[in-house]
Amino acid sequence: MKNPDTQRPRPGAAILRTALRRNVGAMAAGTVLMGLYQAAETAFPIALGLIVEHTMRDRGLGSLGVSIGALAVIITTVSLSWRFGMRVLQKANTTEAHRWRVRVAACGLQPVARDVDLKSGEILTIATEDADQTADIIEVVPLLISSLVAVVVAAVALSLADLRLGLLVIAGTVAILSVLAVMSRRIGASTQEQQARVARAGAKVADLIIGLRPLHGFGGNHAAFGSYREVSTDAKRQAITVARVNGAYAGTALALNAVLAAAVSLTAGWLAFEGRITVGELVMAVGLAQFIMEPLKLFSEMPKYVMIARASAERMALVLGAPPVATPGTERPGPGGALEVEDVRHGTLQGVTFTVAAGEFVAIASYQPRAAADLASVLAVNAAPGTYGGAVRIGGREIGDLSVEAVREHLLVNPYDGEVFAGTLRTNIDPSGSGRSVEAAVEASLLTDVVALHRQGLDHPVRDRGANLSGGQRQRLSLARALAADSEMLVLHDPTTAVDAVTEQLIARNVAKLRRGRTTLVITSSPALLDAADRVLVLDGGVVTAEDTHRNLLADDAAYCRAVAR
Missing domain, CATH: 3.40.50.300 (P-loop containing nucleotide triphosphate hydrolases)
Incomplete structure (x- = not known):
């Protein structure tokens, strides 16, 4: 068994940890606001169920006004928490992406070249697309936590109505994530290969632009374009593969989420038919089964984005972690020397x-x-x-x-x-x-x-x-x-x-x-x-x-x- 202390740290994981550590404050604020948004959204069907239950007992005008006021508070909370939560997270995301773009560009522009087998066009792709996708981890984590909040609130509310409904939500969520976690690994590997091929195509374009005049001069432009066509076709094939994997992932996630929602609705209907839950609790359960689709969908997509961010971070590490070809000294020559x-x-x-x-x-x-x-x-x-x-x-x-x-x-x-x-x-x-x-x-x-x-x-x-x-x-x-x-x-x-x-x-x-x-x-x-x-x-x-x-x-x-x- 290998000693974990002797294993080489993954440079891509270190980049992600740095990005997360630098944005703890923004992520904490975003997590609170997005958690509030998800909790308020989940509270909407719960409030409807309680309103129905209360209205059936008390049909007064005052109770109707209180119900409308409660719904207005929930809707306002949903709107404002989403607006300010996404503003905080996207600002942090954009700023972090800028930082990594500058770092990668600085490495590429250093006077002492780095020992990395990448062309300038590939480094350009890493400094733009990969930097952006790496910084997405800042939004992924708060959204993941906030989605978990929604699932927990829904599970607790359903458990209060009937324990079996809450356990069904928890068990279904665990099963969905287990299936999608396996699929997300393939997405990460396929995305990393696609990014590498797109970068090679970008490097080929840069080489073509630089040599366009001489290529036209001796008639070599057709051969050069043919070479680029091969590289671009290779990147296209890999992009299609990634699209298929992403499509399979999204389709599976949507189907599993729908199955869980249907299972919760049918179980709640059966329990209401048996008289074990009230009409108001049935309304709440059916509403939650519909509303929980969004956080579940978001929750199930997060592993995919984590793998994409890791793949991009690994590619950035190729540039940032590469040693210089030579280590310059510190001395200075005398003036007027030969x-x-x-x-x-x-x-x-x-x-x-x-x-x-x-x-x-x-x-x-x-x-x-x-x-x-x-x-x-x-x-x-x-x-x-x-x-x-x-x-x-x-x-x-x-x-x-x-x-x-x-x-x-x-x-x-x-x-x-x-x-x-x-x-x-x-x-x-x-x-x-x-x-x-x-x-x-x-x-x-x-x-x-x-x-x-x-x-x-x-x-x-x-x-x-x-x-x-x-x-x-x-x-x-x-x-x-x-x-x-x-x-x-x-x-x-x-x-x-x-x-x-x-x-x-x-x-x-x-x-x-x-x-x-x-x-x-x-x-x-x-x-x-x-x-x-x-x-x-x-x-x-x-x-x-x-x-x-x-x-x-x-x-x-x-x-x-x-x-x-x-």
């Missing part, structure tokens, strides 16, 4: 070593695009320090020993496919709104023609992913953003591949001028940028094979001349 790459082996890199001194402008001409991408990935810390050989140092300190904030503050790597976001030109260049060199960055990247073209200037709207900009404009916008950051060390990866040769020449001069005195590394095959650099490193076969100025290499190295001459 960028050192020593014997780095990663992907196609076979032992790259070079140093960019403080304030130097160095270009790397990579003969293989894959090697350029691998080097940019290492410098951007997309590849964690422990996943590659060798070392990268900033100001004499290895990247792995530095805090994430220190790396981002001293070293900025601008990828060749920098994202463009919905907003304006200004918010894309200076997202924080605190940049002081926006105008200089716009001029250096030659984005001035785009700004001058529109009446709003830098406030010209930009659509999602820069859909209303050309490829060259998007690339210059990304370059302007990198230059506006004015980081101590800047790495640019192919910043001018989408612009013409004249524009490229001007940008190269502007970048060299703007970055004078700041450490700059450009990974490129552009002759203009190579010529603007203080020196050029040749990266071939995963190692640095040559080093000189661009013009000397053109004169002395035939392979270099063939690779970069246009």
Whole structure:
């Protein structure tokens, strides 16, 4: 037998406990109000029975007025308790869902990636649908308790009329819940699988949107759409399975509740026929048999929602509980330090070593695009320090020993496919709104023609992913953003591949001028940028094979001349 102290705690259950613990106050208030609502609803048929019983003995006008007043109090209690009870619970539910959405999003946006086998589209689904369904537990528990209150009140009232009626309600409720508890387990497993497949379909959509332009370019869009169709069909099949299970559950719950109500009504009728209960008690029993259907239905549905909340919490735990790929250090580099790459082996890199001194402008001409991408990935810390050989140092300190904030503050790597976001030109260049060199960055990247073209200037709207900009404009916008950051060390990866040769020449001069005195590394095959650099490193076969100025290499190295001459 396993020791419970040594068993691993279920992370999904821990998330649910946290949600419940944080909302104890709201849940207590909601439970009281919803319990009052259910008790008042159940009291309605009881009051009718008592009114009938009393009226048959005393037919006076005063008793009629008291009866009407009692019913008005019950109806008012039902209305107000439901209104304020659901308001309290739904506010707590919405707030808790927001908290989990923020936490999941924060994990997905952390600079240090987490070791989780999920795509960004899947994390998006978890941060929205699963967060909402997990927070539903806050409403489930009070509604479960309030439904139990209604069943207990009905059972006690019927027991006072005849003990057999009360026992019938209790036994029937236990039997119904036992049957539905077994069915709810399958709902939880099926729902968890459906959520996983829907998330995979969402991730596939995100990938398609990102790659739509190149897919159209080489005619691969039909194959990509076919791939998405397969994933979506898979999710559809699972959704149908879940719908069938939910339908079977709901149908079984409704049938069992109806059988219990019918059993209570028939038993009460038989007891009245035998003279063991009065006419007023018969009215109360038949009324309760009808009214108890709603709390029983609600009570029987709660196990299903508990299983759905648990399944969603388990999926959130995949993100929240995943360890970081790397644990960043706490140190900071010294100011004005060099960028050192020593014997780095990663992907196609076979032992790259070079140093960019403080304030130097160095270009790397990579003969293989894959090697350029691998080097940019290492410098951007997309590849964690422990996943590659060798070392990268900033100001004499290895990247792995530095805090994430220190790396981002001293070293900025601008990828060749920098994202463009919905907003304006200004918010894309200076997202924080605190940049002081926006105008200089716009001029250096030659984005001035785009700004001058529109009446709003830098406030010209930009659509999602820069859909209303050309490829060259998007690339210059990304370059302007990198230059506006004015980081101590800047790495640019192919910043001018989408612009013409004249524009490229001007940008190269502007970048060299703007970055004078700041450490700059450009990974490129552009002759203009190579010529603007203080020196050029040749990266071939995963190692640095040559080093000189661009013009000397053109004169002395035939392979270099063939690779970069246009």
